[in-house]
Amino acid sequence: MVSASIYKRALYTIIFVVLAGTILVLISTFKDGLREVFQSTSMAAVWFDTALRVIYIILGMLIVIAIVRFAAFLLLQATTRRAAQSEIRSLLKTVFSILIYIIAFFIIFQTQYPDVSLAPLFTGSTILGIVVGLALQDTLGNLFAGLAMQADQLFQVGDVINIAGRGVGVVESISWRGVKVRTFQNKLLVISNAVLGKESIEVAPRTNLNARLVNFSTVYTESPANTAHLIREAVRQCENVSPKMRPVVRIRDLGADGIDWEIKYWLVDYSKYNDSDALVRQRVWYVCQREKIDFAYPTRTVHMVPEAEHVTPDEILNTNAEHLNNVPIFAPLSDEETEQLANASTTRVYAPNEPIVRKGQEGNSMFVILRGAVKVQIPEADYQKTVNRLGPHDYFGEMSLLTGDPRSATVIAEVETEVLRIKKEALKPIFENNPDLVQTISELIEERRQLLTAEAEAAVDEELASQKGVLRSIRKFFGLKSR
DSSP, X not given: OHHHHHHHHHHHHHHHHHHHHHHHHHHHHSHHHHHHHTTTSHHHHHHHHHHHHHHHHHHHHHHHHHHHHHHHHHHHHHHSSSOOOHHHHHHHHHHHXXXXXXXXXXXXXXXXXXXXXXXXXXXXXXXXHHHHHHHTHHHXXXXXXXXXXXXXXXXXXXXEEEETTTEEEEEEEEOSSEEEEEETTSOEEEEEHHHXXXXXXXXXXXXXXXXEEEEEXXXXXXXXXXXXXXXXXXXXXXXXXXXXXXXXXXXXXXXXXXXXXXXXXXXXXXXXXXXHHXXXXXXXXXXXXXXXXXXXXXOOOOOOOOOOOOOOHHHHHHHHHHHHHTSGGGTTSOHHHHHHHHHTOEEEEEOTTOEEEOTTOXXXXXXXXXXXXXXXXXEETTXXXXXXXXXXXXXXXXXXXXXXXXXXXXXXXXXXXXXXXXXXHHHHHHXXXXXXXXXXXXXXXXXXXXXXXXXXXXXXXXXXXHHHHHHHHHHHHHTOOOO
């Protein structure tokens, strides 16, 4: 069909060019004879020459027009055969044709009037072009933006486009001025090419399989595999869902109220996606109703926690006093003194692997383990050596409490550990009221030191001297007078 139209167009063009050329040849041949006939007066001769030149110009332009129209026809047939935009195609042909016509006219005009200068004409046309260009700025912007979009083939009539902040709809027409979009509210949205060229456009081509997403939620008690299979088969049977692509039903998230699902499917006609989405949601509801699958909705489970038993300060005091009674160095204390010491002590909780005291650290307190466990470490070469482990009712740091000596080891909590901390300020009033306790406690401290250092074979004199050293340190640290 295209070949026949080309041959027909070519035949008409050839016939026209031959006829016009023949007329030009005949005029050139019989020009001198005709001039003699019309040379009766000088005025007649001038009119005759002017008429011949005009005829030359007209016939020359007719030949150029015929050739250009045929060439444009061939070119546009080759370059825009796939484009359905007849208006843009016609515009392209018109623009290029006018440019060639203007150039051809000036050339033919110069052949007939070589003595006429066209410079003033060009100057005037330039000024006129500037004025016209400014006046038609928006129009020309739409023109060239339309040509650029048509060259890029961004979208075609029938495609669904989403213009950010303006609307979604189906393209109805594309012209050199702008684009007409029929929105899904059946309104006509008209946007100029100059404006459209600056916008972000989402295109769903009508020749493409475009996907849609629909979400729903089910409770956690339903089988995910069974749910996915049932929904997939239901969506596959929906109208306008493409059979070329298998719908995808997948878990989007494990939400606070249930399993969040996502359905992905592809449409044959994307312009009907609103109806298709509604149909898919409807099928999901019916499938869940038939198969007894419950939809998830916001729920809250309230757990009633019984109130913890309230412990009175007296009970805490009695508990701390009981722990202190299990410490050998406090055995000489009376019940009143033990209660006084317990009342002035505080409890602390340490995290697993958190140091309670560090070797070499200044200290004036000791600790009794209420719950948990600790490990005692000393530096050995390039690592920390564990020399002892202590549990509930054990104690450590008594030398720092009684003598103010720096910590001799590092103690670290192995698990969450609660300790009772006894400071110098809690023990000093007791020593001041009962000075004999210093002697008794110093003997107990020395016995504990000998057991820890395995110096059971030490001489009696050395033991007595050591006891006197501990006693002296305690009295000095607490500021007690010697007796």
